[in-house]
Amino acid sequence: MKSRWRRVSAVLLLPLLVASQPRTAAQSRPLSSDTAVRQLDSSWRQLDQQLRALDALLPNDLQGLPAGDSAIPPLPANLIKANQAPSGALRPDQAIPVPPLDLPTATQLQGSGVQGLSLEQALAIAFASSASLQALREQVAASLASLQAALGTWWPRISAVASGGSGQSGTWFNAPVGNGNLGFGPQFSPGGAFYVPSGGGAYLNESQTQGQAGLELDYTLIDFARTPKIQSVRAQLRNARNTYAANLRSLQLKVSEAYYRLQQADQTVRIRDAAVRNDLLILRDTEDLKRAGLVPRLDVLRRRSIEASDQEQLIQSLADRAVARRQLAVLLNLPPQLTPAASDPIAVQPRWPLDLETSLLAAYRGNPELEAILATREALAKNSTATAAGLLPKLSLFANAGGSAGNTNQFDATVSNGGCCGATLVPVQNSNGYAWSLGLTLRWLLFDGGTTAGQARALARQADATAQQYAEQRDAIRLRLEQAFFNHEASLAKLASARRGLAAALEAFRDVRLRYQTGLSSELDLSNTQERLIGALVSRLNATVGVNISYAQLLRELLPVPRDPAAPLKPLLQLDPGQLP
Numbered sequence: 001m002k003s004r005w006r007r008v009s010a011v012l013l014l015p016l017l018v019a020s021q022p023r024t025a026a027q028s029r030p031l032s033s034d035t036a037v038r039q040l041d042s043s044w045r046q047l048d049q050q051l052r053a054l055d056a057l058l059p060n061d062l063q064g065l066p067a068g069d070s071a072i073p074p075l076p077a078n079l080i081k082a083n084q085a086p087s088g089a090l091r092p093d094q095a096i097p098v099p100p101l102d103l104p105t106a107t108q109l110q111g112s113g114v115q116g117l118s119l120e121q122a123l124a125i126a127f128a129s130s131a132s133l134q135a136l137r138e139q140v141a142a143s144l145a146s147l148q149a150a151l152g153t154w155w156p157r158i159s160a161v162a163s164g165g166s167g168q169s170g171t172w173f174n175a176p177v178g179n180g181n182l183g184f185g186p187q188f189s190p191g192g193a194f195y196v197p198s199g200g201g202a203y204l205n206e207s208q209t210q211g212q213a214g215l216e217l218d219y220t221l222i223d224f225a226r227t228p229k230i231q232s233v234r235a236q237l238r239n240a241r242n243t244y245a246a247n248l249r250s251l252q253l254k255v256s257e258a259y260y261r262l263q264q265a266d267q268t269v270r271i272r273d274a275a276v277r278n279d280l281l282i283l284r285d286t287e288d289l290k291r292a293g294l295v296p297r298l299d300v301l302r303r304r305s306i307e308a309s310d311q312e313q314l315i316q317s318l319a320d321r322a323v324a325r326r327q328l329a330v331l332l333n334l335p336p337q338l339t340p341a342a343s344d345p346i347a348v349q350p351r352w353p354l355d356l357e358t359s360l361l362a363a364y365r366g367n368p369e370l371e372a373i374l375a376t377r378e379a380l381a382k383n384s385t386a387t388a389a390g391l392l393p394k395l396s397l398f399a400n401a402g403g404s405a406g407n408t409n410q411f412d413a414t415v416s417n418g419g420c421c422g423a424t425l426v427p428v429q430n431s432n433g434y435a436w437s438l439g440l441t442l443r444w445l446l447f448d449g450g451t452t453a454g455q456a457r458a459l460a461r462q463a464d465a466t467a468q469q470y471a472e473q474r475d476a477i478r479l480r481l482e483q484a485f486f487n488h489e490a491s492l493a494k495l496a497s498a499r500r501g502l503a504a505a506l507e508a509f510r511d512v513r514l515r516y517q518t519g520l521s522s523e524l525d526l527s528n529t530q531e532r533l534i535g536a537l538v539s540r541l542n543a544t545v546g547v548n549i550s551y552a553q554l555l556r557e558l559l560p561v562p563r564d565p566a567a568p569l570k571p572l573l574q575l576d577p578g579q580l581p
């Protein structure tokens with residue numbers, strides 16, 4: 001096969017090689033037949049050496065080159081399965097996502113078929129099921145809970161306290177020196193009630209059970225950090241809500257782009273499939289003409305090469321469509337067993353209804369990305385104020401009241417050497433009481449080595465840095481919008497040119513095919529015209545998708561979106577200037 005390919009290539013390249021050789025004055029003279037044959041044979045050997053060197057650079061093909069008239073191989077089965085037609089429309093109950101911490105099973109990964117859905121339906125599913133959007137909803141809820149917690153600092157803190165316990169102890173008393181010589185009277189003389197001889201002692205066990213309960217109140221009367229802290233948390237809540245709104249816009253753009261790319265992949269498959277089918281028809285006609293002796297074998301070989309190349313393009317387009325379907329499924333957070341397909345036909349979006357200047361002004365007005373940065377700046381500034389307020393006095397009111405009760409048991413009392421200590425022994429004793437207190441606490445940080453002041457300055461500098469972030473984001477919004485605006489204008493103009501080019505290419509292909517069948521045109525003209533027709537089809541498709549994607553990019557910058565995650569969401573595919581703020 002390699003030798004046959006070299007001979008065919010040599011026949012094609014030989015005129016080029018001969019034409020590329022510089023001709024001297026002697027060579028310009030007519031040559032004899034023997035000299036011409038020798039030169040041709042030398043050129044053939046040189047060309048054969050070059051082709052052998054080229055073959056040495058290519059990796060070895062383990063399967064070998066097939067015969068030129070071999071059967072057309074079938075398409076890969078996995079690609080056919082991934083590109084099967086939708087079995088029906090996607091139902092809302094089928095789009096419920098699996099729990100976020102679950103992994104797909106083998107049965108789910110095998111799939112249950114392809115379901116079709118419209119762009120509007122895809123956006124509704126994404127708004128309801130997107131994992132990233134659901135995470136932002138949770139963050140908004142967390143910020144709201146933080147605000148509620150901060151507002152609670154205006155109220156007093158009331159606590160119920162209680163404690164209780166039980167224990168036992170043993171005590172040994174000893175008097176090395178008695179009290180009989182103190183002269184306190186007969187009660188302290190030997191035999192008296194309080195007499196303790198020298199060396200007397202006593203031992204007893206005692207168990208105690210105690211309990212107390214009450215209420216405590218702590219109320220901050222004056223705290224200069226409380227108000228800025230609450231304002232900072234409010235700003236953080238606004239930041240979370242604006243971030244949620246900005247991601248709504250971004251998600252709609254991502255879903256729209258993925259849907260348009262899927263439509264483009266679908267149409268590309270149709271174009272490539274039509275090209276292969278047309279190649280087979282022309283190949284059949286060329287083989288019939290070859291058998292009739294009307295065209296050379298070279299035409300058949302070229303048509304087979306073109307058919308193989310177009311089949312390669314078809315295989316790649318099938319793979320691209322399978323990937324595009326999975327990309328859309330990921331954005332929609334669909335169950336793993338479902339594969340989406342675009343059911344909407346390709347329709348061109350209208351021209352953008354606003355001029356560039358009006359679009360820019362509308363994009364800046366109420367932009368959630370810019371408002372999120374402003375909310376962050378305010379939160380940092382209020383945190384700086386709250387931190388600096390730590391150097392100011394803080395006045396709090398405290399109060400508590402409660403009661404207590406106890407029980408004491410004394411037992412196993414024994415004496416030695418005449419007894420000791422004169423303590424009154426009460427076998428069982430109960431006690432109870434109450435207590436309350438009320439007061440004020442003043443706390444004033446006088447010196448902390450500049451820690452608080454440094455933290456306040458750091459937060460203030462971070463707030464100043466957000467101004468540059470605001471400027472950067474403002475410029476990025478303008479760049480995105482202008483880029484989308486100019487691409488939209490260019491895509492509309494290219495679409496008009498592509499339509500004209502397609503109409504001309506289609507008529508040219510019809511004419512050249514008839515001329516080729518009647519022998520009035522060459523196969524090379526047919527191949528070039530067919531290639532131009534396919535290129536015109538692809539150009540019109542790309543221009544159409546370019547119009548729609550650039551429109552979606554423009555819509556992203558001005559799309560009205562709610563800041564509240566609980567607010568209803570309705571997909572908006574075209575801009576209504578009357579809905580702008």
